[in-house]
Amino acid sequence: MNDEMTIRKEETGTGGRYVAEMAGHAAEMTFSRVNAALIIIDHTEVPDALRGKGVGQALALHAVEDARKGGWKILPLCPFMRAQSLRHSDWGDVVQQR
Numbered sequence: 001m002n003d004e005m006t007i008r009k010e011e012t013g014t015g016g017r018y019v020a021e022m023a024g025h026a027a028e029m030t031f032s033r034v035n036a037a038l039i040i041i042d043h044t045e046v047p048d049a050l051r052g053k054g055v056g057q058a059l060a061l062h063a064v065e066d067a068r069k070g071g072w073k074i075l076p077l078c079p080f081m082r083a084q085s086l087r088h089s090d091w092g093d094v095v096q097q098r
Contacts, residue, residue, distance in 0.1 A: 005055065007062045015039075018059050018066075025049045029059040029081065031074075038073050038096070039063075044080040060084040067094040 005022040015032035027046040031039045041063060046056045060081055067074050073096045076082040085095040 003053075005058060007058060009062075009066065018062055020050075020055050020059050020062075022050055022053065022055060027055045027059060029056075029063060029078070031063070034075075036072065038075060039067070040075045041078050041081040044078050056080055057084065064088075064091050064094055 003023055005020055007018055007020045009018050010016050013033075015030065017028045017030040020027045025047050027050050028044070029041060030043045031041045033039050044056055044059060063074060063081070073094055074081075074085075075096050075098070076085045085091050085097070088095075
């Protein structure tokens with residue numbers, strides 16, 4: 001069984017998702033693009049098989065690092081992403097709490 005995690009970004013014109021794959025399972029964090037400077041993270045889904053393995057946290061961190069590289073902000077409407085962002089004051093440079 002392979003416990004290595006890979007994360008990729010799939011983007012459409014108006015949004016997309018980050019997908020984490022591990023041990024044959026996939027988790028996702030979806031987003032909508034408001035404009036070039038802002039995305040809304042609206043949903044995170046981690047299957048039971050991946051719970052407790054840090055997959056959701058890894059997706060959140062990946063989105064934050066992507067925002068830093070891309071120069072945009074994140075509005076965390078997803079309850080999971082919002083909770084993560086409140087725990088990480090160091091994400092304040094890219095996470096906008098309304």
